[in-house]
Amino acid sequence: MTTSAILEDVFRWRRDVRHFRPEPVAEATLDELLQVASMAPSVGLSEPWRFMRVDSPTRRDAVRGIFARSQADALAERESEDAAAYARLKLAGLDDAPHHIAVFSVEDPIQGRGLGRRTMPETTVWSTVMAIHTFWLAAAARGIGVGWVSILEPEAVRQALESPASWRFIAYLCVGYPSERHDTPELERLGWEQRQSACREWVRR
Numbered sequence: 001m002t003t004s005a006i007l008e009d010v011f012r013w014r015r016d017v018r019h020f021r022p023e024p025v026a027e028a029t030l031d032e033l034l035q036v037a038s039m040a041p042s043v044g045l046s047e048p049w050r051f052m053r054v055d056s057p058t059r060r061d062a063v064r065g066i067f068a069r070s071q072a073d074a075l076a077e078r079e080s081e082d083a084a085a086y087a088r089l090k091l092a093g094l095d096d097a098p099h100h101i102a103v104f105s106v107e108d109p110i111q112g113r114g115l116g117r118r119t120m121p122e123t124t125v126w127s128t129v130m131a132i133h134t135f136w137l138a139a140a141a142r143g144i145g146v147g148w149v150s151i152l153e154p155e156a157v158r159q160a161l162e163s164p165a166s167w168r169f170i171a172y173l174c175v176g177y178p179s180e181r182h183d184t185p186e187l188e189r190l191g192w193e194q195r196q197s198a199c200r201e202w203v204r205r
């Protein structure tokens, strides 16, 4: 297989994973994923991402509680038919994923000396998202699943994890070996949403 074919295969089979097998990922492999994620581009070379392993059962329980509350609020806001479809979705693997990783972005990092952020300060967050995506792809290439959980109250998560006030909460990742392998998103398989072709056409001016 050519390098581009291998890469495209990783893109095609990378999924948001919500169903995990219980066995843990080797510590050396998790460290490797973090090293690969750190190769992501960042505005001004600021490397604003902060990956936090959440191992404490008490803290994990706190995050599960925040997720449950956010889910209940999201459900309450939906019309009955839509709410029923929403309630059938599994939107996190918080109970079965062997590893939990919270990702933060330093709001105003010294590193990078402000380069590239004067007019677009949000570029630090975008850099952190690129590191998350790099982590996600590196994991997929090793047969490891990642599920991004955003149905959370950011300030509540920050407090539960006692992260510094200058770190903005970006993502909560469930990580482990997937119990199923698919080349289509779960939300598509469950009839919630479908991939569109819009990005396959150029917008021209």
Ligand SMILES: Cc1cc2nc3c(=O)[nH]c(=O)nc-3n(C[C@H](O)[C@H](O)[C@H](O)COP(=O)(O)O)c2cc1C
Pocket (backbone or CB within 6 Å): 014, 015, 016, 017, 018, 090, 091, 092, 148, 149, 150, 151, 184, 185, 186, 187
């Ligand atoms: C910023 C972001 C937040 C997301 N939050 C959630 C979430 O809270 N729960 C969930 O089940 N999936 C979440 N996802 C995963 C998306 O639902 C998923 O990427 C999309 O359905 C496409 O599926 P795929 O990643 O398998 O291609 C999130 C993805 C992104 C990029």
